[in-house]
Amino acid sequence: MRPGLNSVIPLCYGLCAKHESLGERVVAIHLPFFTDQAFVTLATNDVYCQGALVLGQSLKNHRITRKLVILITSQVSSLLRDVLYKVFDEVIEVNLEDSADYVHLALLKRPELGVTFTKLHCWTLTHYSKCVFMDADTLVLCNIDELFDREELSAAPDSGWPDCFNSGVFVFRPSLETHSLLMQHAVKCGSFDGADQGLLNSFFSNWATSDIRKHLPFLYNLSSSTIYTYRPAFNKFGSDAKVVHFLGPAKPWHYKYNRQTGSVISESLTSESQHHVSFLDLWWKIYDESIVPFFDKLQHVAELESQEQTVSKLLSIQQKVKEPSAEDERRKWEEGRVDYMGKDAFARIQEKLDRFLQ
Numbered sequence: 097m098r099p100g101l102n103s104v105i106p107l108c109y110g111l112c113a114k115h116e117s118l119g120e121r122v123v124a125i126h127l128p129f130f131t132d133q134a135f136v137t138l139a140t141n142d143v144y145c146q147g148a149l150v151l152g153q154s155l156k157n158h159r160i161t162r163k164l165v166i167l168i169t170s171q172v173s174s175l176l177r178d179v180l181y182k183v184f185d186e187v188i189e190v191n192l193e194d195s196a197d198y199v200h201l202a203l204l205k206r207p208e209l210g211v212t213f214t215k216l217h218c219w220t221l222t223h224y225s226k227c228v229f230m231d232a233d234t235l236v237l238c239n240i241d242e243l244f245d246r247e248e249l250s251a252a253p254d255s256g257w258p259d260c261f262n263s264g265v266f267v268f269r270p271s272l273e274t275h276s277l278l279m280q281h282a283v284k285c286g287s288f289d290g291a292d293q294g295l296l297n298s299f300f301s302n303w304a305t306s307d308i309r310k311h312l313p314f315l316y317n318l319s320s321s322t323i324y325t326y327r328p329a330f331n332k333f334g335s336d337a338k339v340v341h342f343l344g345p346a347k348p349w350h351y352k353y354n355r356q357t358g359s360v361i362s363e364s365l366t367s368e369s370q371h372h373v374s375f376l377d378l379w380w381k382i383y384d385e386s387i388v389p390f391f392d393k394l395q396h397v398a399e400l401e402s403q404e405q406t407v408s409k410l411l412s413i414q415q416k417v418k419e420p421s422a423e424d425e426r427r428k429w430e431e432g433r434v435d436y437m438g439k440d441a442f443a444r445i446q447e448k449l450d451r452f453l454q
């Protein structure tokens with residue numbers, strides 16, 4: 097029977113949608129869309145953009161009904177900005193140079209707070225009433241729109257210190273007032289771990305004890321390290337994971353991918369990472385199928401080159417993102433475009449100085 101104009105079908109995750117028959121077979125499904133709510137992520141350079149693109153695509157693959165927003169810094173190249181626009185509804189450059197004097201002063205003393213300040217910028221997105229922040233190194237495994245039923249600040253416990261929340265996934269309400277209080281708190285108290293997680297935990301300090309509804313189940317921010325630190329729990333509950341978080345220094349984009357077998361190549365895996373290899377494979381599958389075509393279109397890649405890629409079969413993000421040259425780096429530094437979060441972070445500079453002084 098042909099569906100009538102207003103027949104309603106339940107969808108797998110409990111929403112209802114209207115059927116609209118167009119001719120004999122084509123059916124368009126309209127999901128309710130909340131334009132005043134958004135998923136928000138952050139990328140401070142071209143490499144992290146790869147993670148953000150896969151995260152954004154993974155959200156889209158599970159029919160999100162909210163807007164997709166990314167905060168970027170001046171370090172992100174114009175090519176990557178063009179690709180980001182293919183996946184995200186809004187690409188917002190955060191310019192710390194525009195912030196108040198006290199922020200500049202704080203950054204001079206503690207440049208490592210740069211990434212934290214950039215992330216805090218999400219509270220200024222006041223054209224949204226509620227948002228879910230997700231790190232660029234997370235990957236969504238199913239629809240998670242129900243997170244918007246939670247209140248600020250909802251987050252999952254950190255696997256290393258469960259009385260703290262992990263700031264890789266959290267629900268918040270944009271507010272200029274909260275933003276300003278957070279910035280002042282950062283300048284005054286700093287961050288006990290030098291990053292946003294320490295700062296947010298000391299600001300929302302009653303998270304551990306005040307309201308259990310603000311504790312997201314761990315399945316909304318399953319840290320990849322837990323897979324081997326609490327293996328029996330992973331074996332029992334891991335298949336229900338909703339969001340995986342690739343914590344630690346080994347990110348999915350550091351691996352190489354065999355396009356023919358659809359798997360991350362095993363030589364590049366440490367013995368530990370074998371356990372979460374299926375999540376890495378999924379990350380790369382999304383990257384290869386949905387993100388690589390955007391690059392190819394934008395770069396007007398000649399057929400010749402795509403043939404070469406087919407021949408090589410192996411995909412790594414180095415093929416898509418060039419490391420900036422020393423000359424580029426110097427120019428950026430001189431123009432005042434300092435990568436506080438990455439290579440120009442205080443720890444990196446200190447490391448370099450130590451090497452010189454040895």
Ligand SMILES: [Mn+2]
Nearest residue numbers: 231233264343
């Ligand atoms: Mn992370």
